[in-house]
Amino acid sequence: MENLQIDQHISRQFNADLEHLREHLLEMGGLVEEQVADAVRAIETADSGLAEKVLRTEEDIDSLEVSLDEECTLVLARRQPAASDLRLVLMVTKANRDLERMGDEADKIARMAIALNDAGGAISPRGFVELRHIANSVQALVNQALDAFARYDVQTAMKVVKGDTLVDRDYGSAMRELMTYMMEDPRSITRVMNIIWALRSLERIGDHARNIAEHVIYLVHAMDVRHTSVGEIEAQLEEHGHKPS
Template identity: 75%
Template structure:
């Protein structure tokens, strides 16, 4: 397992500050992961109460984002980190933003759940939604686990699997567009499901971003905008 070993410092407080960054990011990730799962359950079960819970969770996610941003800024100002320490701080700052945006997408799904609940009918597309949601949640969980263990192989799995999410999303959208053309009365309801599918696809993209940040953290490689095959080729050259 390819893991990063962070430097240990004479200042125990510095070590504690870096470890706290990791813990806070993983805690925020857990909150967002639950938020996404609750949003999907809300739309599947027409549960307006659960959807409202998702919307209220946004305040906590925003608060955690601000706290992590402040913590990263303080470490940069006080410690002037270098090498792997600097990459950790920068990675946390970037991943925090991705998690916050995941929370925003979960909110969109919750709002679609409320709209569908008000309409009172179950539209076409729930099967596609459930399957995509299951795969996206796995992606989010694996990306956070990759960070927790500094695991480049797990991060690469997320990068590869995000391509499958994109294909599944496009396939589901084509099916639903065809269905709406055949039954125009369904357009309003099915559009809400399509927006939820779009939000899930975006959550998958943010999970991939976090995985790419992990690769940067461990190897110092900026792999944004590079194909999975090229990333693997560069990683092989590093090993």
């Protein structure tokens, strides 16, 4: 855990406001984690009922996003936070949006599960191995990103940044294999395209997990590392006295 200390204030309500933001973001993150897991399970098992549950949960996530945005706006307006307090509020605002977008992608995966079921279920296992592998990696990234935020842990955040690079590589490899397969067997195109769109959503969820990890680095070290390579981030962290693992 990093040595970030969110300031304690004379106003107990200010302290409570900041803690509520943190708790509510983690609550939303837990819901998104569950939604992603259910969506992946739904497409693997062609379970339309579970997919429908994911679609219903999306409405709850949208409501949480709006509510958390309102909380952040009120804290900014009433408390005028500075330094680490301000970074925390800004980080929650940005991560809130990333989590909502993860929910959108889980929603898309659930719709692909329904489409697969309508097309005859998991008749062709082609692409399911890649789907399972990338899904496991992405779900781990989401969990680690939330853990990094909960503990203000830059080391775990860096694991997410590096892990997303590996997911991007695996995604590219899976796309090449599945495109080749469809050209060899045009009858498989409809089913395999559903898998491809699901993989695309998983890759995007990984990107949003990386965004949250980058927000954690910003929160702890006041470093904006967006659009920066892994090597460059590690170099900047070393300048701040942080030894990358």
